[in-house]
Amino acid sequence: MELDQLRYFLKLAEMGNFTRAAEELLISQPALSRSIQKLEEELGVPLLVRKSKATDLTxxxxxxxxxxxxxxAIIDDTKAGSPTMENRGESDWERSRQSRRTFCPPF
Incomplete structure (x- = not known):
């Protein structure tokens, strides 16, 4: 399961229509359909009742x-409360490198 699949599913649930959801997501309708089908296969259950012009959730x-x-929401909260990955990565790496010097003598 990928985050894009969840994002696509949520947009489809909101819009109730594959074409409109695909337009909002800026992807093709067949790509959206494949993504949702893959998600349903991974979960082993149908998530949607497909009708001619709309979809309903099972x-x-x-x-x-x-x-x-x-x-x-957890992902958004995590992103909002965390420093940027670039800055965090550099400082973590620096701290790690410095601690190895302090606590691990060279062989």
Whole structure:
């Protein structure tokens, strides 16, 4: 399962239509359809009831929507509360390098 799949699923659940969701996501409708099908295969349950012009969520889809929203909220909170990866990476690396010098004599 990939984050893009969750993001796509949430947009489709919001829009209720593959074409409109794909337009909002700036991807092709077939790419969105494949992504959702792959997600359903990975989970082993249908998430959507597909109709000619719209989609509805199955019971599993309702649960998945709730969980996907929670996952995306955790990711957003983590990003908002963390320093940038570039800055954090440099300082972590520097600290690690310095601690090896202090605590690990060379062989």
């Amino acid at each position: 019971d599993a889809g309702v649960l998945m929507k709730s969980r996907a929203e929670q996952i995306m």
